[in-house]
Amino acid sequence: MRFYSTNNQSHFVGFQEALFQGLAPDGGLYLPESLPEIWDKIALGTFSYPELAYEILHPFVQKEISKSALIDICEKAFSFDVPIINIKDHNFLLELFHGPTCAFKDFAARFMSRTMEYFLQFEQKELTVLVATSGDTGSAVASGFHNVAGIHVVILYPKGRVSPTQENQLTSLGGNITALEIAGSFDDCQLMVKKAFQDKDLNESINLSSANSINIARLLPQSIYYFWAHKHISKNEPIIISVPSGNFGNLTGGLFAKKMGLPVEKFIASTNKNDVVPEYLKSGQFQPRPSVHTLSNAMDVGDPSNLSRIQKLYKHDLTSLRNDIAGYAYSDDETINSISKTFSENQTILDPHTAIGYAGLLDYKKEFKSTAAGVVLSTAHPAKFIETVEPAIGEKIPIPNRLQSFMGRKTQKIEMANRMSDVKEFLLTA
Numbered sequence: 001m002r003f004y005s006t007n008n009q010s011h012f013v014g015f016q017e018a019l020f021q022g023l024a025p026d027g028g029l030y031l032p033e034s035l036p037e038i039w040d041k042i043a044l045g046t047f048s049y050p051e052l053a054y055e056i057l058h059p060f061v062q063k064e065i066s067k068s069a070l071i072d073i074c075e076k077a078f079s080f081d082v083p084i085i086n087i088k089d090h091n092f093l094l095e096l097f098h099g100p101t102c103a104f105k106d107f108a109a110r111f112m113s114r115t116m117e118y119f120l121q122f123e124q125k126e127l128t129v130l131v132a133t134s135g136d137t138g139s140a141v142a143s144g145f146h147n148v149a150g151i152h153v154v155i156l157y158p159k160g161r162v163s164p165t166q167e168n169q170l171t172s173l174g175g176n177i178t179a180l181e182i183a184g185s186f187d188d189c190q191l192m193v194k195k196a197f198q199d200k201d202l203n204e205s206i207n208l209s210s211a212n213s214i215n216i217a218r219l220l221p222q223s224i225y226y227f228w229a230h231k232h233i234s235k236n237e238p239i240i241i242s243v244p245s246g247n248f249g250n251l252t253g254g255l256f257a258k259k260m261g262l263p264v265e266k267f268i269a270s271t272n273k274n275d276v277v278p279e280y281l282k283s284g285q286f287q288p289r290p291s292v293h294t295l296s297n298a299m300d301v302g303d304p305s306n307l308s309r310i311q312k313l314y315k316h317d318l319t320s321l322r323n324d325i326a327g328y329a330y331s332d333d334e335t336i337n338s339i340s341k342t343f344s345e346n347q348t349i350l351d352p353h354t355a356i357g358y359a360g361l362l363d364y365k366k367e368f369k370s371t372a373a374g375v376v377l378s379t380a381h382p383a384k385f386i387e388t389v390e391p392a393i394g395e396k397i398p399i400p401n402r403l404q405s406f407m408g409r410k411t412q413k414i415e416m417a418n419r420m421s422d423v424k425e426f427l428l429t430a
């Protein structure tokens, strides 16, 4: 499969190049040349999760990763449960938080680290993976890349803006993982990562790659679980899928799945008050703005980078985009209400991101009197956001062992001013 840049539809690269480049040289984002129709085959077969992953991923990496290597990558990357829980009536949760860091970003990070490791074994190269995080991406990348030979990971995170659990996950692994605590915001961290890619000295002396969702290798594995959910919920009826969204990488994975034949009545783009995409669906105007801090901090994005991919997939046709995606946005109070109500009525505990997704699903069904089965992508374990969830439900919640094991561990971080020259100096001398 070849991939093209959203800025230039006639320049193509293979999977390996798209994976290591992250951003295309013209500043665009990579998209697959085609999305093969595979639903019929998947609907008929019986697959374990790694088998399903193989079926969906192999058209994209064909000729570049051998069949046996891809099977091995899928088995190792997707080695945890992906349960589907019935909340009530025809409403389901797709629990994507059973990986090592308790958020859905494990799927993509574990796939990326293993594909990068696969390609690097043929070259005598060292690689530095640079990533900016508001919390969950950094922990998933740290865990996914820990001890991978030939790769150093440098994580930039904003001082005082990540939760204590997230900070422990970022800073306690050591080895090939280095955490830089930047005296700035997430946007500052993101900007420094972008600057690093444009810096000539840096790129001449080290091999840089990115693990943010500008990388197409993050999105492909995020298509798989949409098929998985559908197979468990409905035979062949279109379903409704609500996606708690920030940078819109997860939703883009779902749109890929639809283009591959998955029957979907509607995707719900559920956001917090950083609602530039629901606003865009309403008005037709995309107006990015600085993000505001909310309880669902992994969705605090004011200029979602994957919107340009979504627009390209729909050829900038707002009508067809609106046919497939509806937008709903919620305040922090509404988020807490959704957590409390779902707990008291259905004994189900939602994290703040998933709570927004569930509110979006219910509001859509009500507004359009839809009776289709609905599923919410449950993007994080509620214990990751214990400060919000426990007061909302009025009870203590159990903390999974894999989260607890991070607490109290020795942490290592390097504090750094919000200055590109300092980060550059660090990268050049580390």
Ligand SMILES: *Cc1c(COP(=O)(O)O)cnc(C)c1O
Pocket (backbone or CB within 6 Å): 103, 104, 105, 136, 137, 213, 244, 245, 246, 247, 248, 249, 250, 251, 298, 299, 353, 379, 380
């Ligand atoms: C990253 C994240 C999201 C948002 O996903 P996008 O792909 O950026 O839209 C939602 N929930 C949680 C828990 C996350 O970590």
